Amino acid sequence: MPADERSARAAADVARINAFFPIMPVLGNRWAATRPFEGRTIAISAHLTTLTATTLRELILGGGKWVVVGASEATTDQGVVNLLRDAGVEVYPLGSRDEPYAQVLDHEPTLLADVGGELIASLVQRRPDLARNVTAAVELTRTGVTRLQSLNLPFGVVNINDSQLKYGVENRHGVGEGLWHAVQTLTGMHLSGRRVGVIGYGPVGRGVAAYARAAGAAVEVVESDPIRRLYAHYDGYPVPRQDDMLRRVGIVVTASGKRGVLPVGALSGAREGIVLVNAGHGNDEIDVAGIKAHSAGVDQVAEKVVRYRLEGGPTVALLADGHPLNIVMNSGSPEPVMLHFALLGLTLEWLTRHPVAPGLVQVLPSIEEEAATLALRALGMGHG
Ligand SMILES: NC(=O)c1ccc[n+]([C@@H]2O[C@H](COP(=O)([O-])OP(=O)(O)OC[C@H]3O[C@@H](n4cnc5c(N)ncnc54)[C@H](O)[C@@H]3O)[C@@H](O)[C@H]2O)c1
Known part of the structure; x- marks a missing residue:
């Protein structure tokens, strides 16, 4: 141009x-x-x-x-x-x-x-x-x-990162809205009727969960902090253990800010075809290196969408190589x-x-x- x-x-x-x-x-x-x-x-x-x-x-x-x-x-x-x-x-x-x-x-x-x-x-x-x-x-x-x-x-x-406005508006609503735009752009998936799991219920996870529910998804939340787990409960979400949640959901979003929160070992019992999305920091919340090391087959479905057939486990679809998807796609308001x-x-x-x-x-x-x-x-x- x-x-x-x-x-x-x-x-x-x-x-x-x-x-x-x-x-x-x-x-x-x-x-x-x-x-x-x-x-x-x-x-x-x-x-x-x-x-x-x-x-x-x-x-x-x-x-x-x-x-x-x-x-x-x-x-x-x-x-x-x-x-x-x-x-x-x-x-x-x-x-x-x-x-x-x-x-x-x-x-x-x-x-x-x-x-x-x-x-x-x-x-x-x-x-x-x-x-x-x-x-x-x-x-x-x-x-x-x-x-x-x-x-x-x-x-x-x-x-100004730790401002009330950043937490209350950008982290919660900016990421929550932008992430699902990006998922739809990449995969074409419609959210209503889908089961979604969110790991981490800080402002980012809270927004991701709320926007998925507003679009008609059935959302479950996994949160290690008991206070925030209780918030999620009173916001109306089931709060199961992670392995339990992974058996049911078709899409899982990490929003914990913690490295390796979704290790490859945890995916062995996950639902077939589960889509893995990161909304948190960097590209290490999902164990991308572990997934690559333990995959028996790789299929590039579309740009930024790669399916890995895990050895002795399900096929998982990783979006944007585990980088924060809304940022990679520059999506949202x-x-x-x-x-x-x-x-x-x-x-x-x-x-x-x-x-x-x-x-x-x-x-x-x-x-x-x-x-x-x-x-x-x-x-x-x-x-x-
Ligand atoms: N994608 C973006 O555009 C964007 C924007 C802002 C922030 N972020 C990042 O998103 C992440 C989350 O932000 P936040 O403001 O919600 O942070 P936060 O720290 O307030 O919330 C993270 C939550 O995850 C929980 N958690 C930690 N380890 C867990 C585990 N193993 N299992 C279940 N829950 C666990 C914590 O208890 C906490 O409640 C941060 O890394 C932040 O840098 C991303």
Whole structure:
């Protein structure tokens, strides 16, 4: 696709996102009037998707110099790169240069925003001389927060991963909805009448279970924590043992955040043809290596759909090689992510006016309330 066409497609996607959930344009109008970022250099590590473009196009209206590094080659949309460059943002996609993080840091940022902690860790460990310029930073992800906990941070980093809004909206509704879109896109399966098992009943498992039930599936929940198992019971789900559940369900979804929660040994008694889906972290909740090592036959049914005939056991269908399916398929509504990005923008704006002590700090409840109020207005429910 020619560069102009890619950029036009990205711009059309940004317009579509803003048309039905205009949370960012409201903030953009405010930042254009108040110019909170004037005189600052803001470095951002982000997935270069149209969701990020929707956010950055409004942030830059608040003044300042914006420098962006792509967080992953796999998620980089070249149309977004072109669109951001046209808007005056310096963009360093991963893979295109030797040292994109170092190049971003050469701009001597005063504020940082990160997904995964790589940008902040690069500054702290490789360019500590630049730390004195930095007033504060923001981290968006669990991986990044965990990584930053092991560093001696010379400036304050606001953790917006552990916000109430992320748990209550993105983890629960964003994943719950997006995951089933992705399953249907890959397999064509209709959920009503199917038996579904969910392993882990945190916000992610709760959403996955609720959206499956809403689509007509009979859902069972396996949860190791007795309190959450009780919640699942009162939400109306059977809460059997895992081996019992696996004998019955046609689809099982892992949502525990724990490595090896579905070991190959547990699948020996599973229902024939069971579909294995991961909604949790990384690709190690389902024992993918064990499945491959113990399979007597492999059949690539479709893209990202592989059936393995287990030795002495059933045939299992593994989706997306055990990676979190909604992320691999980039599926679901953009609203939960836009809400998280609004929280990012509001936090950056707040940091231009307020000092924070060095180390990790939680996002303020008042900023979360403001983001929630803006989301309600974007949904046409701005009363109260
Ligand atoms: N796919 C996505 O887009 C996406 C988005 C957000 C979070 N996540 C990931 O999803 C995972 C779950 O997120 P969460 O917010 O619900 O986390 P959480 O930690 O609140 O919930 C996980 C639940 O799994 C349970 N569990 C752990 N081991 C178990 C086992 N062996 N058997 C049964 N239950 C078990 C825990 O008791 C807990 O209740 C995390 O790894 C998170 O990083 C994925």
